[in-house]
Structures are given as C-alpha cells and as structure tokens.
Amino acid sequence: MSEHFxxxxxxxxxxxxxxxxxxxxxxxxxxxxxxxTLGIVGESGSGKSVTSxxxxxxxxxxxxxxxxxxxxDGEELVSASPEHVRRLRxxxxxxxxxxxxxxxxxxxxxxxxxxxxxxxxxxxxxxxARKHAVDLLGRVGIPQPERRVDSYPHEFSGGMxxxxxxxxxxxxxxxLLIADEPTTALDVTVQAQILDLMRDLQxxxxxxLIIITHDLGxxxxxxxxxxxxxxxxxxxxxxxxxxxxxxEHPYTWGLLGSMPRLDREPTERLLPIKGSPPSLIxxxxxxxxxxxxxxxxxxxxxxxxxVPDLVETEGGHLVRCHxxxxxxxxxxxxxxxxNLESA
Amino acid sequence: xxxxxxxxxGLEKHFPVTKGLLxxxxxxxxxxxxxxxxxxxxxxxxxxxxxxxxxxxTGRLITRLIEPTGGKVIFEGHDITHMSQGKIRPLxxxxxxxxxxxxxxxxxxxxxxxxxxxxxxxxxxxxxxxxxKAVQDILALVGLNPEHYNRYPHEFSGGQxxxxxIARTLALKPKLIIADEPVSAxxxxxxxxxxxxxxxxxxxxxLTYLVxxxxxxxxxxxxxxxxxxxxxxxxxxxxxxxxxxxPMHPYTNALLSAVPIPDPKGKAGRERxxxxxxxxxxxxxxxxxxFHTRCWKAQExxxxxxxxxxxxxxxxxxxxxxxxxxxxxxxxxxxxQT
Ligand SMILES: Nc1ncnc2c1ncn2[C@@H]1O[C@H](COP(=O)(O)OP(=O)(O)OP(=O)(O)O)[C@@H](O)[C@H]1O
Ligand SMILES: Nc1ncnc2c1ncn2[C@@H]1O[C@H](COP(=O)(O)OP(=O)(O)O)[C@@H](O)[C@H]1O
Ligand code: SF4
Ligand code: SF4
Ligand SMILES: [Mg+2]
Ligand SMILES: [Mg+2]
Numbered sequence: 001m002s003e004h005f006x007x008x009x010x011x012x013x014x015x016x017x018x019x020x021x022x023x024x025x026x027x028x029x030x031x032x033x034x035x036x037t038l039g040i041v042g043e044s045g046s047g048k049s050v051t052s053x054x055x056x057x058x059x060x061x062x063x064x065x066x067x068x069x070x071x072x073d074g075e076e077l078v079s080a081s082p083e084h085v086r087r088l089r090x091x092x093x094x095x096x097x098x099x100x101x102x103x104x105x106x107x108x109x110x111x112x113x114x115x116x117x118x119x120x121x122x123x124x125x126x127x128x129a130r131k132h133a134v135d136l137l138g139r140v141g142i143p144q145p146e147r148r149v150d151s152y153p154h155e156f157s158g159g160m161x162x163x164x165x166x167x168x169x170x171x172x173x174x175x176l177l178i179a180d181e182p183t184t185a186l187d188v189t190v191q192a193q194i195l196d197l198m199r200d201l202q203x204x205x206x207x208x209l210i211i212i213t214h215d216l217g218x219x220x221x222x223x224x225x226x227x228x229x230x231x232x233x234x235x236x237x238x239x240x241x242x243x244x245x246x247x248e249h250p251y252t253w254g255l256l257g258s259m260p261r262l263d264r265e266p267t268e269r270l271l272p273i274k275g276s277p278p279s280l281i282x283x284x285x286x287x288x289x290x291x292x293x294x295x296x297x298x299x300x301x302x303x304x305x306x307v308p309d310l311v312e313t314e315g316g317h318l319v320r321c322h323x324x325x326x327x328x329x330x331x332x333x334x335x336x337x338x339n340l341e342s343a
Numbered sequence: 344x345x346x347x348x349x350x351x352x353g354l355e356k357h358f359p360v361t362k363g364l365l366x367x368x369x370x371x372x373x374x375x376x377x378x379x380x381x382x383x384x385x386x387x388x389x390x391x392x393x394x395x396x397x398x399x400x401t402g403r404l405i406t407r408l409i410e411p412t413g414g415k416v417i418f419e420g421h422d423i424t425h426m427s428q429g430k431i432r433p434l435x436x437x438x439x440x441x442x443x444x445x446x447x448x449x450x451x452x453x454x455x456x457x458x459x460x461x462x463x464x465x466x467x468x469x470x471x472x473x474x475x476k477a478v479q480d481i482l483a484l485v486g487l488n489p490e491h492y493n494r495y496p497h498e499f500s501g502g503q504x505x506x507x508x509i510a511r512t513l514a515l516k517p518k519l520i521i522a523d524e525p526v527s528a529x530x531x532x533x534x535x536x537x538x539x540x541x542x543x544x545x546x547x548x549x550l551t552y553l554v555x556x557x558x559x560x561x562x563x564x565x566x567x568x569x570x571x572x573x574x575x576x577x578x579x580x581x582x583x584x585x586x587x588x589x590p591m592h593p594y595t596n597a598l599l600s601a602v603p604i605p606d607p608k609g610k611a612g613r614e615r616x617x618x619x620x621x622x623x624x625x626x627x628x629x630x631x632x633x634f635h636t637r638c639w640k641a642q643e644x645x646x647x648x649x650x651x652x653x654x655x656x657x658x659x660x661x662x663x664x665x666x667x668x669x670x671x672x673x674x675x676x677x678x679x680q681t
Contacts, residue, residue: 158621187621188393188601189618191601192601192615221604241608245608259531261604262559263604269539271535272532273535276501
C-alpha cells in the first residue's frame with residue numbers, strides 16, 4: 001500500500017535486444033500528490049519517455065522486462081492485468097505526446113476522436129459527448145469550437161493540434177496527466193501559450209501532472225518538484241528551488257553550465273560537460289556519470305566501482321553522488337555558481 | 344568603415360504554388376520577401392525567427408543552392424546573384440553551409456578520412472600522406488581523435504557527427520560560414536561543446552559567421568548583431584545589446600518574453616507578452632505589416648501601410664509604425680536603401 005497518490009518504487013524497465021539488454025529505466029523511485037507538478041528532465045536517451053509509457057502500462061505485453069511497483073491511488077499497476085490498466089488509461093490517467101499528429105487518427109475529425117474517447121468511459125449519448133467535446137475545445141483555447149470540432153487534424157496548425165490533444169487527454173477528467181515533451185515541436189510563442197494553458201488546467205482540474213522535457217526553462221516554468229535523470233536513474237530530486245538554486249549533483253551543474261540564459265548578463269563562455277550521454281546497453285560501471293565528471297577524482301576511487309545511492313541531503317532533496325555533502329556544497333558555492341553568473 | 348564581406352540586398356524567393364495536371368500557377372509562397380543585411384568581416388550575425396519564417400531559405404539563397412526570384416547577393420564586392428555555376432565554383436569554397444542535421448548530411452558509406460579529405464584533393468593536395476596529415480590536423484582542431492580517420496559516421500555520436508561536418512566545412516578554408524541551426528538537434532550538454540568550438544574556431548581562423556537559429560538564448564550568446572525575421576521579412580536588426588536589452592519591434596518583445604526562464608523564483612514577477620494564435624501562412628501573408636494579426640499595438644495604418652525598415656538608433660533598424668523603446672528624438676532615415 002501507499003498513502004501517496006502516485007508512488008513509484010524501484011521501477012526497472014529493461015528491453016532485451018540483439019545488441020544486449022537495454023536498461024532504459026533502472027531503479028527509479030518518486031512520489032507525486034494530486035495538484036502537484038513533477039518535472040522530469042534529462043538528455044535524450046536518459047529514460048524519460050520509457051518511464052512515462054511504463055506508468056501508463058503501455059509496455060505491457062511487449063518485450064519489456066518490468067519490475068518494481070507503481071502505486072496509483074492505492075492500486076499497484078505493475079502486477080495488475082493489462083486490461084485493468086487499459087481501463088484506467090484515459091479515465092484515471094492520460095498522456096500528452098510531443099507529436100500530436102502521430103497520436104491522432106488522420107481520417108477522423110478531432111471531435112469524433114474526443115467523442116469516442118469520452119464514450120468508452122462514460123455511458124452518454126453521442127449528442128452529450130459532442131457537447132462535451134465542444135466545451136473542451138473551447139476550454140483549451142480553440143477559436144469557434146462548435147465549428148472546429150468537425151475539422152480533421154491536418155486542418156489545424158501545430159499549436160491548435162497540441163491544444164486538441166490536450167482536450168482529448170482531458171476528456172475523462174484524468175487525475176494523473178503525463179505530458180512528454182508537450183512543447184518541443186512548437187515555436188516559442190506558441191509554446192508559451194501551451195505552458196500557460198497547462199498551468200491553468202492543472203490548477204482547475206487539481207490533477208497530478210508529470211511534465212517530461214529536456215528544457216530546463218520549461219520545467220522551471222511549471223514544476224513544483226524536479227527529478228533529474230541520467231542513464232536510466234534519478235541522480236537528483238528536489239523542489240524546483242533545490243535544483244536551480246542549490247543543486248548538488250555534478251551532472252545538474254553541467255546542465256546549468258551548458259545553457260546560455262536570457263535572464264542574466266551574457267557569460268564569456270559556456271561550461272559544457274565533456275563527452276556524451278552513455279548508451280543504455282553499456283552503462284558505465286559505478287557512477288554512470290563518472291567518465292564525464294570533473295570531480296570523479298575526488299571520490300577516492302569509488303566512482304567507477306560503486307553505484308552511489310540516492311540519499312537525502314536536506315528536507316526532501318536527494319542526491320546520488322559519492323562526494324560528501326559538505327564538499328558538494330563547497331564546490332557549488334565556490335567553483336560552479338560564480339562561473340554561471342559572472343561575465 | 345570597411346566593405347562588408349557579404350551584402351544581401353532586397354533578396355526575394357517566391358516559390359510558385361501550382362495546381363492540377365498543367366501545373367498552373369495559382370499563387371506563391373513568399374518565403375523570403377525583400378531581405379537586406381550586411382555581414383561584416385570577422386563578426387557573427389544571428390538570424391532568428393519562428394519556423395517557416397524563411398531563415399533556411401535565406402541561407403540557401405546566399406550560397407546559391409537555390410536561385411532567388413529577386414534582389415542581390417554581393418560577396419567580397421562581387422555580385423554573385425546570377426553568376427554562372429562555372430564562375431561561382433571558386434567562390435563556393437569561400438562560403439560554406441553547416442546543416443542542422445548531423446545524421447543525414449554525412450555520407451554513411453564514406454570514412455571520416457574520405458569525407459573530410461575530399462576538399463583537400465580538390466585543392467590540389469594529392470599525396471595520400473599529405474591528405475591524411477591535413478585531415479588529422481583538422482580532426483584535432485575540432486576536438487575529434489585523429490586516430491578515428493578510418494571510422495564511419497554511424498560510429499559517432501550526434502555531437503561528434505556535427506564536429507565531422509564542421510571539419511569538412513573548415514577543410515575548404517571558407518571565409519564565411521552559414522550555420523543553419525548548428526546545435527538544435529543536439530543534447531544540451533553537447534550544444535554547449537559545439538557553441539564553444541564555433542567560437543574558438545572563429546578566433547583562431549578569423550572566420551565570419553551567419554548563424555541561423557530559433558533559440559534566442561543561444562543566438563544572444565554567440566552573436567555580435569542579430570536580425571529578427573517574421574514571415575519572410577526582417578523586422579528588426581541591431582547589435583546584441585540593443586536587441587536584447589531594448590528591443591523595439593513588438594514581435595521581438597513578444598519573442599523574448601515567451602522564452603521560458605530557468606528561474607523558479609523569478610517566474611512570478613515576470614511580465615509576459617502573450618501572442619494570440621500561430622504564425623500565419625506565408626502563402627497568404629497579412630497585408631501591410633505582416634505582424635498586425637497578432638500585434639497588440641496594431642492600429643488602422645498597420646493594416647494598410649507597410650512600415651519600412653528604419654534606423655531609429657545607431658545601428659538599430661526596425662520596421663514598425665509604433666516601436667517600443669524608441670529614442671524620442673531620433674530622426675528616422677530610411678536604412679534599407681543605404
Ligand atoms: N532534418 C530536419 N529537417 C527539417 N526539420 C527538422 C530536421 N530535424 C529536425 N527538424 C525539426 O526541428 C525541430 C527541432 O528538432 P530537434 O531534433 O532539435 O528536437 P529535439 O529538441 O532534439 O527533440 P527530441 O527531444 O524529441 O529529440 C523540430 O520541429 C523538428 O521537426
Ligand atoms: N521548395 C519549396 N516550395 C514551396 N515552399 C517552400 C519551399 N521551400 C520552403 N518553402 C516554404 O517557405 C517558407 C520558409 O521556409 P524555410 O526558409 O525553410 O523556413 P525556416 O528555415 O525559417 O524554418 C515555409 O513556409 C516553407 O514551407
Ligand atoms: S559519484 Fe563521483 S563521478 Fe559520480 S557524480 Fe559524484 S563525483 Fe562525479
Ligand atoms: S507596424 Fe503596427 S502591427 Fe506592425 S508591429 Fe508595429 S504596431 Fe504592430
Ligand atoms: Mg523522449
Ligand atoms: Mg529551417
């Protein structure tokens with residue numbers, strides 16, 4: 001049992017392939033309550049999408065090897081039957097994808113797709129469902145919804161398609177909404193509209209929201225809490241302020257140093273991370289980040305032999321690194337933070 | 344003032360839109376519609392705008408990958424707009440493009456040595472040893488292992504492939520590099536590596552860059568001056584400080600205000616400008632000021648009279664009837680014609 005609305009415990013999702021076992025998600029744990037937003041950040045291939053599909057039960061019946069527990073409102077989903085999880089999907093939990101075109105059927109109108117999704121879970125007439133669809137399209141900011149409900153997806157612009165997909169995801173009042181890169185394919189002015197919309201809707205519906213993205217700006221805009229993933233594992237977890245103002249993991253520092261910022265004086269140089277993200281078939285031994293870490297030498301030879309645990313540093317802020325807490329804080333304050341700020 | 348390395352004057356590309364069996368022309372996509380700017384030797388000019396505004400098309404026109412339907416491209420004082428392919432070949436080398444997609448722009452069947460070495464053979468380095476040495480020097484310069492001479496593109500990561508593309512470009516010893524979204528397909532940590540590499544190479548090799556990108560933060564970081572495009576036109580052009588600290592065009596203000604800021608504490612206090620709707624189609628752009636359908640400052644005149652690109656402050660050009668942050672005393676003069 002779990003008293004939390006969503007409680008993911010030691011989730012592992014591995015895929016056997018010809019090249020070897022891909023450890024896409026490798027021991028992930030986090031909790032989320034209703035009305036809160038969790039941001040999951042990481043570079044491509046860090047396991048973000050596999051995690052979200054895993055929670056929705058979309059790997060079931062495939063090749064994936066899944067272990068661990070996913071508690072949603074008191075029910076465990078990893079051991080539940082695929083049929084049961086399918087019934088929860090759309091009703092209790094739903095998903096917004098990066099590419100709305102691939103998630104919508106091209107031959108049916110937007111309205112027909114919302115109506116169908118709604119009627120699977122609600123015994124109502126077509127007329128009632130249609131009215132619901134029009135209301136939802138209006139709610140997500142589609143102009144003239146009573147007319148646009150009969151449009152096909154390709155007749156919508158990119159921003160309108162993303163709004164329509166959000167309407168579809170909301171059609172059954174889900175309590176858990178997972179948005180995987182919901183604005184990555186959009187232009188910046190349209191992205192800003194969609195982020196505003198998601199913020200408003202989350203407040204009105206009081207849902208639990210997971211927003212998955214590689215964009216630190218986007219997570220900062222929406223999230224209460226943030227989980228940073230690297231090589232299939234959480235390497236840091238904390239409130240948005242923990243992550244942006246007192247980050248303690250060298251990888252999080254690297255992400256912050258890689259990113260030019262409009263809200264500060266321009267810096268002379270960016271501070272990248274060396275090397276590139278690991279293959280999930282050959283995750284480096286010990287700390288997965290050690291081949292790229294500038295502080296690897298300061299952990300007394302443990303970095304490439306022992307996997308560090310995710311431990312609490314203070315008040316719900318968790319870090320997976322062998323460096324002693326005091327040393328991490330000193331490095332952040334004296335070696336990292338000043339370089340991010342000065343010109 | 345020295346002569347600009349590249350001067351683009353009233354550049355235009357209207358793609359015909361045809362219909363039916365007879366391919367009758369029914370309209371035109373005005374992808375680039377009267378664009379003028381200079382790129383000075385040794386500087387980086389950033390070109391920003393949302394997707395479909397004509398950035399890539401501008402780059403392809405300058406490098407003569409496609410033919411303009413109007414306007415001029417002047418490179419080192421030569422009008423190359425209608426130069427024959429034979430005459431343009433030597434200039435081609437001086438002006439190179441780096442592409443967005445590090446996956447599709449490299450031939451998968453050629454080794455890194457062959458890809459990066461081809462330009463040296465054209466330049467008359469003929470001995471096997473000579474080419475190998477030259478290639479290995481360039482690989483080292485862009486931060487790749489010279490030992491990887493015999494490897495194929497698929498054996499490299501995205502960031503390394505982008506470096507191979509840059510190495511190939513540098514092998515031609517260009518004067519001007521047009522980089523079209525050079526980092527947008529890369530992971531954040533790799534983006535920063537490539538941005539730093541481009542900056543180092545510019546200093547070392549005295550390169551001039553035209554960098555095309557949609558990421559306003561990256562463009563601020565690398566550019567000396569920045570041009571903002573909207574639906575085929577330049578709406579604002581200024582040095583970095585002027586553009587980012589006192590943007591004059593309402594669209595530039597809206598763009599900057601839309602960028603999500605990675606500061607959870609600061610987000611409450613930020614004043615935001617939110618535009619309605621998406622960018623209109625370039626097939627039927629709004630008349631007069633093309634931004635008037637989304638502009639919160641639009642007046643009647645914006646729908647009837649196209650605002651010219653005027654210099655409202657030193658080095659700061661804007662095309663708007665009601666600019667923001669404009670110095671009160673400025674005597675406007677028509678900039679597009681100089
Ligand atoms: N070769 C290409 N030609 C045209 N457009 C492209 C090309 N590659 C990417 N794009 C477009 O550029 C935009 C950014 O793509 P990009 O690959 O940078 O996304 P991303 O942020 O890396 O996304 P993801 O996290 O899903 O990998 C997208 O709208 C995409 O459709
Ligand atoms: N060959 C073509 N035929 C018709 N339209 C084109 C062609 N190439 C580009 N376009 C159109 O021109 C506009 C500008 O394109 P492009 O320069 O590629 O935009 P950007 O690079 O800013 O994303 C777009 O609307 C695009 O669809
Ligand atoms: S455990 Fe060692 S290698 Fe890993 S992040 Fe911490 S300091 Fe770096
Ligand atoms: S000319 Fe008018 S519509 Fe165009 S940007 Fe200026 S104020 Fe807005
Ligand atoms: Mg993904
Ligand atoms: Mg482009």
